Amino acid sequence: MSIHTKTIAQLAQGLRDKEFSSVEITQHYLDRIKQSDLNAFITVTDELAMQQAQTADEKIASGSTGILTGIPYAHKDIFCTQGVKTSAGSKMLDNFISPYDATVSHQLNQADLVMLGKANMDEFAMGSSNENSFYGAVKNPWDKNKIPGGSSGGSAAAVAGGLSCFATGTDTGGSIRQPASLCGITGLKPTYGRISRYGMIAYASSLDQAGPMTKTAEDAAIVLNAMAGFDAKDSTSAEQEVPDYTANLTDSIQGLTIGLPKEFFSEGLDDEVATQVMNAVKEFEAMGATVKEITLPNSAYAIPTYYIVAPCECSSNLSRMDGVRFGHRCDNPKDLEDLYLRSRSEGLGAEVKRRIMIGAYALSAGYYDAYYLKAQKTRQLISEDFKTAFKDVDVIMGPVSPTTAFDLGSVKDPVSMYLADIYTLSANLAGLPGMSIPAGFSNKLPVGLQLIGNYWSESKLLNIAHQFQLQTDWHTQTPQES
Amino acid sequence: MSLSEQQVTQIAYLARLSLSEAELKDNTKDLNAILGLAEQLGAIDTDDIEPMAHPLHMTQRLRTDEVTEIDQSENFQSIAPSTGNKHYLVPTVIE
Numbered sequence: 001m002s003i004h005t006k007t008i009a010q011l012a013q014g015l016r017d018k019e020f021s022s023v024e025i026t027q028h029y030l031d032r033i034k035q036s037d038l039n040a041f042i043t044v045t046d047e048l049a050m051q052q053a054q055t056a057d058e059k060i061a062s063g064s065t066g067i068l069t070g071i072p073y074a075h076k077d078i079f080c081t082q083g084v085k086t087s088a089g090s091k092m093l094d095n096f097i098s099p100y101d102a103t104v105s106h107q108l109n110q111a112d113l114v115m116l117g118k119a120n121m122d123e124f125a126m127g128s129s130n131e132n133s134f135y136g137a138v139k140n141p142w143d144k145n146k147i148p149g150g151s152s153g154g155s156a157a158a159v160a161g162g163l164s165c166f167a168t169g170t171d172t173g174g175s176i177r178q179p180a181s182l183c184g185i186t187g188l189k190p191t192y193g194r195i196s197r198y199g200m201i202a203y204a205s206s207l208d209q210a211g212p213m214t215k216t217a218e219d220a221a222i223v224l225n226a227m228a229g230f231d232a233k234d235s236t237s238a239e240q241e242v243p244d245y246t247a248n249l250t251d252s253i254q255g256l257t258i259g260l261p262k263e264f265f266s267e268g269l270d271d272e273v274a275t276q277v278m279n280a281v282k283e284f285e286a287m288g289a290t291v292k293e294i295t296l297p298n299s300a301y302a303i304p305t306y307y308i309v310a311p312c313e314c315s316s317n318l319s320r321m322d323g324v325r326f327g328h329r330c331d332n333p334k335d336l337e338d339l340y341l342r343s344r345s346e347g348l349g350a351e352v353k354r355r356i357m358i359g360a361y362a363l364s365a366g367y368y369d370a371y372y373l374k375a376q377k378t379r380q381l382i383s384e385d386f387k388t389a390f391k392d393v394d395v396i397m398g399p400v401s402p403t404t405a406f407d408l409g410s411v412k413d414p415v416s417m418y419l420a421d422i423y424t425l426s427a428n429l430a431g432l433p434g435m436s437i438p439a440g441f442s443n444k445l446p447v448g449l450q451l452i453g454n455y456w457s458e459s460k461l462l463n464i465a466h467q468f469q470l471q472t473d474w475h476t477q478t479p480q481e482s
Numbered sequence: 483m484s485l486s487e488q489q490v491t492q493i494a495y496l497a498r499l500s501l502s503e504a505e506l507k508d509n510t511k512d513l514n515a516i517l518g519l520a521e522q523l524g525a526i527d528t529d530d531i532e533p534m535a536h537p538l539h540m541t542q543r544l545r546t547d548e549v550t551e552i553d554q555s556e557n558f559q560s561i562a563p564s565t566g567n568k569h570y571l572v573p574t575v576i577e
Contacts, residue, residue: 097561099560099561100554100557191538193540206536206537207537232545235542235543236536236540238538301522301523301526303519304519304521304522305523307516307519307520308520308523315497319498322498323563324563324570325558325570326562326563329563333572333573335573335574335575336573336575337498338573339572339573340498341498341499341500344497344498345499345501348499350508353494354509354512356497356499357490357494357509358517359497360493361485361493361517364493371520373533374523375520375523376535377528377531377532377533378526378531379534380531380534381526381528413515414515414516415519418519430537431537431538455538
């Protein structure tokens, strides 16, 4: 077994047993990144990584280590990293060397992790294919003509392609779960407020949530332990106790009640994806779970609701990208208005501009009630549907994405791209935790199974996912190296 | 209801974006398609529904009114496009 197919748990064991050093595994990953053509990274921080690996090795030698000490990872380029370019995939921030660390970056540094670099992503996390990055599209390691998913496409491709042991991601409408599904890895979007948003460049503040992207559920639990927790610097951070997420992984799931929303298996879902998802559900039945059909009647409205709420929030959040205090400024502005207009028009990409304009329109006088208020009311109904469902079931299961990864460049109009988010948006709108775990293949491309849990049920989700991974080997499959 | 190119130009201006001729055409088409999607919401009865302000129905925390930030102006201004005397510089607004 080579270094890059090992999990965090396995690498940590090897480091403790002196089978290899952090410097050795870090060099191994850096060499692989150098040879890779996946375009998974915007910035490779090789010098910093080697320094961090040396420090980690010293700590391991002195015996003062945690489980994450010396493990190499890829950090989504949406998290501010002091002294390192933080672009959010945008030309606007191509020159932005962050003067401070995001809370998540600080937490991962405290855990003595080794940052290999900053992972590619859709510009400001707006996209479902990673084709909206200023730094070019990322390729899917399973088929380089396919998209890796988005917006955390670089993170997913890095993990699936053996370029990092794990990665961080963020999920506003599916941006952890969908690329995890399309690249065949494990991704967890926790409950809204579980992980600090401080220093995580904001897209839609009431929906954004960070999480781990890993090879296994066990690894996701280990990383979540390091990322979760209250942060006074984030006004929406939850004052909620952080359990040890690894503690319940081995619990039996005998008697678990699984809800299958009939709306998640209707038209638009690819037959082969549906078959793989149902096979996974059968596996759970064999493990002692019972299955119940449920209904989420308003979930059909998740797409219009999300594509009003998120653009409204983004039009406000991105108003700070104005060329005054940081980021791109146009050459020779003739007056202040020219400075704003040209800096923003040159610095922002097509999809970002589109969403800013939708938001600006939906929030403008005379249209606010018809769009934003209406969407926030529908959001309440979508959330109520889940409350009703969780009275009867422990977990909701279904597909993550209606299809497997599609061809790069094949989806051109924005609305068709938005429709691919149908199964992931509801969890964000309600603030619920969700996961994607590898559940099979269709035409040699990975298919993910989505788990949605009640608020603060991350331990339960990780337990369910871990039990599935003990019975199946989909998560151990790796793409062929070319 | 459908947005005209003139309205899209006005929306772009509100958002401080300028669009080329081709961008204006594309955006008029795309914005209308997206708003068409949003029209679906008209089918739902939301008369007695409270709008959702926060996923967890939390209220904003308050903290004691004391200075917690240290002066990092030099650090923050080191990445600014143009500064002088601790100010961010922009083209002259008032002569």
